[in-house]
Amino acid sequence: MQARANERLQGKIPLMEKVLSVAQLYKTYGETVAVDGISFDVDRNEIVGLLGPNGAGKTTTINMILGVLAPGSGRISIQGVDIATHRSQGLQRTNFAAVYAPLPGNLTVQQNLRIFGMLYGVENLAQRIAALLQQFDLEKFRDVKCGVLSSGEQTRVSLAKAMLNSPQLLLLDEPTASLDPSVARDIRDKIKDFAGQGTGGVLWTSHNMYEVEEVCGRVLFLSHGRILLEGDPKTLPREHGKATLEELFISVAREPLTLEVG
Amino acid sequence: MIFMHLARIAAIVLRQLYLMRGSISRVLPLFVWAGIDIVLWGFITRYLNAITSSGVNFVPSLLGAVLLWDFLIRVMQGVTMTFFEDVWSRNFLNIFATPLSVAEYLSGLVLSSIATSSVGLIVMVALATMVFGLSFFVYGLMLVPFFLVLFMCGIALGILGSGVVLRFGPPAEWFVWPIPAIISPFVGVFYPVSTLPRWMRYISRVLPPSWVFESMRTIVSGKSIAPYGLLWGFGLAVVYILLACWFFTSVYRHAVRTGLIARYSAETLS
Numbered sequence: 135m136q137a138r139a140n141e142r143l144q145g146k147i148p149l150m151e152k153v154l155s156v157a158q159l160y161k162t163y164g165e166t167v168a169v170d171g172i173s174f175d176v177d178r179n180e181i182v183g184l185l186g187p188n189g190a191g192k193t194t195t196i197n198m199i200l201g202v203l204a205p206g207s208g209r210i211s212i213q214g215v216d217i218a219t220h221r222s223q224g225l226q227r228t229n230f231a232a233v234y235a236p237l238p239g240n241l242t243v244q245q246n247l248r249i250f251g252m253l254y255g256v257e258n259l260a261q262r263i264a265a266l267l268q269q270f271d272l273e274k275f276r277d278v279k280c281g282v283l284s285s286g287e288q289t290r291v292s293l294a295k296a297m298l299n300s301p302q303l304l305l306l307d308e309p310t311a312s313l314d315p316s317v318a319r320d321i322r323d324k325i326k327d328f329a330g331q332g333t334g335g336v337l338w339t340s341h342n343m344y345e346v347e348e349v350c351g352r353v354l355f356l357s358h359g360r361i362l363l364e365g366d367p368k369t370l371p372r373e374h375g376k377a378t379l380e381e382l383f384i385s386v387a388r389e390p391l392t393l394e395v396g
Numbered sequence: 397m398i399f400m401h402l403a404r405i406a407a408i409v410l411r412q413l414y415l416m417r418g419s420i421s422r423v424l425p426l427f428v429w430a431g432i433d434i435v436l437w438g439f440i441t442r443y444l445n446a447i448t449s450s451g452v453n454f455v456p457s458l459l460g461a462v463l464l465w466d467f468l469i470r471v472m473q474g475v476t477m478t479f480f481e482d483v484w485s486r487n488f489l490n491i492f493a494t495p496l497s498v499a500e501y502l503s504g505l506v507l508s509s510i511a512t513s514s515v516g517l518i519v520m521v522a523l524a525t526m527v528f529g530l531s532f533f534v535y536g537l538m539l540v541p542f543f544l545v546l547f548m549c550g551i552a553l554g555i556l557g558s559g560v561v562l563r564f565g566p567p568a569e570w571f572v573w574p575i576p577a578i579i580s581p582f583v584g585v586f587y588p589v590s591t592l593p594r595w596m597r598y599i600s601r602v603l604p605p606s607w608v609f610e611s612m613r614t615i616v617s618g619k620s621i622a623p624y625g626l627l628w629g630f631g632l633a634v635v636y637i638l639l640a641c642w643f644f645t646s647v648y649r650h651a652v653r654t655g656l657i658a659r660y661s662a663e664t665l666s
Contacts, residue, residue, distance in 0.1 A: 163655065194655075200493040202657045204649075222495035230493060238411075238485035245414045252407035253494040295490075 151178045152213075153227075153303045153335040154199065159208035161194055161359075168194040170359035171208070176303065176335040181325065183346045183367060184339045186356035187387035192339045195356075196232070196305050199337070201225055213302050226255060231296040232307035236288050239281020243272055243291050246280055247298060254299035266294040269324070285312035293321060302334045309338070310345060318342075322349050343367075343379040353379075355386045362386055404496050408504020409511065412478050416512075422477075426512050427519035430466045434520050437462040438528035456534045457616045458586065461609055463520050463530070465585045468546040468553075468605060469576045470516040474509025475554025476561075476572055483566050488660050492652075498645050505558065506551055513550070535615055541626050542608045548633035549604045553579075555640035563647045565660070584609045604629040604636070 154176040161169040169191040176182045184192050197203035199210055201221050210217050210224075217224035237246040244263060251259040267273045270290045275283060280291055289312055296304060306325065310318040326349060329336050340346050346353060347367045355363040363370060363386070367379050376382040416422050441454040448454075482488055491501075524530035532539055557572035564571070582596055583589075583605040589597055600606040607629030611621045651657045 193658075197655065197658045200489075202489060202492050202652060203655045204653045222497055225493065226495045228493075232489075235489045237490060238481075238487050240485060241411070241414055245411075249407045249411045249414075250490070250494065252403045252410065253491070253496050255403060255495065 152176065153178050154337065155209075155211045155214075156195075156199070157209045159195065159198060159210065160206045161191075161198060161203070162206055167359050169198070169205075172356070172359070172361050174354055174361065174364070176337050178302075178335050179329055179332050180352065181329045181336040181338055181350050183350035183353035184337055184356065185343075185346060185353050185383060185386075187383075190356040191359040192356055193232075193307060194359075196230070196307055196337070196339070199303075199305060200228065200230055226299065227302040228305065229254065229296040229299055229301040229303075230305035230307070231289070231292040231309050232305075233289070233309070233311045234307070235292070237280050237291055237295060239279060242277050242279050243267070243283075243294075244276045246291065247295060250295050251298050256299050262298060266297055269297075270294045286314060286317050289313055290317075290321070293324070297328065300333055304328065304334055304336045306336060306338045308340055310340065310342065318345070325349065343383055347379050355382070357386050401500060404494075404500045405503045405507060407496075408478065408501060409507045412481065412508040412512070415481060423515075425473075426470070426515040430470060430516040430520050431523055433462055433466050434459070434523045434528070438524065441528065455528060455530050457613055459524055459528055459530050460535070460612060460616070461585050463524050464542060464546055464608065464612070465576075465580065465605070466520060467513065467517055467543065468550040470513040471509050471547050471550025472554040472557065472576065474512040475505045475551060476557045477512070478505045478508040479554075479558035479561070480569065483561060483569075483660075486660065488657050492657050498648050499641075502555060502641060502644060505554065509551065509554060513547075535612065538611065538615060538621070538626070541630065542612060545604050545608050545626065545629045545633050548630075548637055552633065552636035552640040555637070555644050559640070559644035559647045562644070562651060562656075579603060579605070582606065588613060602632060604633040607632075 152175045156175070157173045158171050159169055159173070160171050161167075172191075172195065174182070184195065186192055194203065198205050199212075199217070201217050201224070205218075212224040212227050215224040215227070237250075241249070244267070247263045247266065248259065251263060256262050267276055270293060272287070272290055272294060275287060275291075280288055283291065289309065293309060296306070304325075309325070310321055313321060322345060325336060325338070328334065338346070338350060350367050352365065353363075353367045353370065354361050363374065363382075365373065371377060371379050371382045374382055374385070376385060437459050438455075441459045444454045444458070445452075482491060521532075525532070535542065553575055557575060560571050561568045582592070582600045583603050584592070584600060585605075589600045589606055589610055592600060607625045611626050614621045648657075651660075
């Protein structure tokens with residue numbers, strides 16, 4: 135991480151506007167350290183992969199960024215807004231989709247999008263909803279209750295919700311976990327388009343290393359609440375003597391001490 | 397900015413209206429039990445009027461009291477039912493990851509309750525006046541503070557109940573439903589507070605509805621009420637609303653600190 139900061143200072147990496155800045159984030163559950171003093175940034179236009187085995191602290195980190203879990207210590211700012219002191223202002227610029235947080239199944243797709251659009255203060259909401267229904271191929275499900283949709287369709291609704299406020303920071307926790315390969319590719323393309331438009335940055339967790347390599351410009355490997363590795367997913371495996379990102383992931387999961395950096 | 401805040405509050409109300417629309421299991425409870433109560437007590441008052449030779453009309457004192465008490469219950473349930481929709485649909489993570497503040501969320505619950513409790517009130521008033529001859533002219537202008545104090549008390553109880561369920565998880569709904577039944581013996585819905593033993597009278601003095609029902613009986617008996625009683629009840633209701641909001645906010649902060657909001661299905665994490 136220090137190396138990357140130095141590269142930035144030397145002009146090897148262009149300075150970009152940070153949409154997310156996490157500094158010395160720490161969280162414990164009783165005696166268990168879930169997140170152990172991590173620091174990282176996400177720039178505009180950037181898709182950053184937050185990788186790691188189950189229990190590494192990915193979801194805990196995302197929950198803290200979303201303001202639904204208070205950090206033990208540390209600072210989270212979204213576009214320079216500290217969410218500890220200006221929660222609503224920070225979250226207005228953020229949105230998320232997670233496989234474990236489906237939208238209420240007893241409301242229709244359109245009802246859910248309208249309610250969350252109002253909660254996020256979206257202007258011209260009717261037009262925005264119409265555009266998202268078209269973008270995510272949900273027009274035929276407009277008046278269908280979310281609870282009767284397939285898991286893939288529900289994921290698309292969650293993603294449409296996540297795009298409602300054109301967020302500066304988009305948090306995606308395994309967004310393609312329940313999708314078939316064809317739909318997953320389509321979703322990946324949409325997320326890449328979103329990042330490419332330059333309106334926001336994306337923090338993405340996934341256990342699909344093929345997907346991570348395709349989508350993410352940078353990855354952070356978490357293990358036991360700490361960032362062990364950071365870098366380009368295309369070159370990082372070779373830098374650590376592994377053939378693929380998946381091999382590197384398995385090493386992080388099984389032998390984190392052999393990869394730990396100072 | 398104010399518009400944005402109003403929009404967030406409106407979103408909570410709109411969600412409830414969407415759920416009500418076309419859901420008979422949500423609409424019927426708004427007025428069926430309250431209506432049954434009025435019918436039941438309407439006939440009881442008729443019977444009491446028939447068998448007593450004192451000439452006392454039980455309709456304004458007994459049926460009126462039942463109507464007012466049921467109104468408080470509907471207000472409380474209006475708050476808790478809106479809150480329970482988020483519990484039942486496991487929606488806390490989605491809703492509290494938005495810019496919505498706790499104050500806006502609670503405001504949404506209160507506005508939803510106004511809408512839903514109004515339905516029950518209209519049905520109760522229609523039945524009590526048209527079928528059993530209850531006249532609100534008996535109470536005069538004092539009807540306004542009666543409803544106001546009971547409304548505020550119902551809101552306080554609803555927010556308190558929601559906080560209890562947020563703290564202890566969905567099974568704690570069991571603690572919420574009996575709250576009005578537990579309070580009712582102390583507040584003298586059906587009898588004067590003087591009927592109660594001394595220790596119960598002490599409790600009834602700090603319960604706002606006691607002052608409403610005592611005032612109501614005083615008016616029905618043709619005497620003039622001491623206004624400080626209702627003022628005291630109003631003041632207590634304001635204090636209880638503030639305490640209930642403080643309690644809910646404290647529970648919410650605890651849930652954010654422990655991670656319960658994100659993992660509510662676990663019911664409790666500490």
